[in-house]
Amino acid sequence: MRNLTFAALVSIISMFSTLAFAAGSSLQLDKVDIDLNDKASLQRGAHTFMNYCLSCHGASLMRYNRMAKDLGLTDEQVAENLMFTTDKIGETMQIAMRPEDAKKWFGVAPPDLSVIARARGTDWLYTYLRTFYLDDSRPMGTNNLAFKDVGMPHVLWEQQGYQSIDEHGQLSVTQEGALTPRQYDTMTRDLVNFLAYISEPSKLQRLALGKWVLLYLAIFFVIALALKKAYWKDVH
Structure with a gap:
């Protein structure tokens, strides 16, 4: 029994050590400010999604x-x-490309993006869209810091331009795009905002309803407290 307990303790320590090492070596994600109430941002994000993403990625939900x-x-x-x-x-937002053709062209069928923001997280998506860099060893000529050896090409290269990576893992622009870095960051933020919206469209309604639910609970609490006092006032 003592040996079993010791073995379990060693396994737990090893597991936490592995997790700590993995966390320490992972990419530091860039933070993105998501606002589902910003309809102008969502509209711009929808425009980018339809023009650059929907040709390969569907949003079937x-x-x-x-x-x-x-x-x-x-x-x-x-x-x-x-x-x-x-x-x-x-x-629904379907694509015309067949999965078998996509696998032949890209090595793997591009995933449906209906819930990608919930699966990956908005910070990850924002970082991913901003960290493509030139890599001659890849079939598409680019790689990505957030998703190593990804099969997806840098479809937004005309807007961002091309980046190179140095021996320290730092990115720098080697060919400018149509947008400035700040404009490109805004564009990707709007796209991620839209992806967050389609991952949970009912969240807009829940946020709008939430304040009324809280108000109801506050009023009910006052009434319940008054009833409690009236019920127990003659009990000693």
Whole structure:
């Protein structure tokens, strides 16, 4: 029994040591300010998503008409500016590319992005979109600090430009893009904001309803306290 306890203790210590080492060697993620109430940001993020992401990545749990309602857009605005893979406003965000073709071209089928913000986290996504760098050893010519040897090319290179990495792991711009670094950071922040929205669109309603629920609970607490005092006033 003593040997079993000692072995278990050693296993636990080893496990925590491994976790601490992994945490210490992981990439430091950049923080991103997400605001689901910023409809202008969500609209810009939707525009970027439709133009640069939806050709390979679907969002099969999100419907265009739901997005229009939540983002303060009309069905006509969405149909004219944000719908490129279907002409039905009630359809989900699917792609035309077949999974077998995607696997042949990229080595793996691009994942659906419906819940990617919940799976990876917004900070990770923000860091990922900002840390592509040139790598001649990769088929697409680029690699990524947050996702080593990723099969996805740097689809936003025209906006950000190209970055190189030095022996210390520091990135520097070697070819400027159409946007300044600050403008590109804003663009990626808006895109991540939109990805956070489609990962949980009902969160907007929950946030709006939450303040009324708290107000109800506060009023109920006052009434319940008054009832409690009235009930126990003659009990000694």
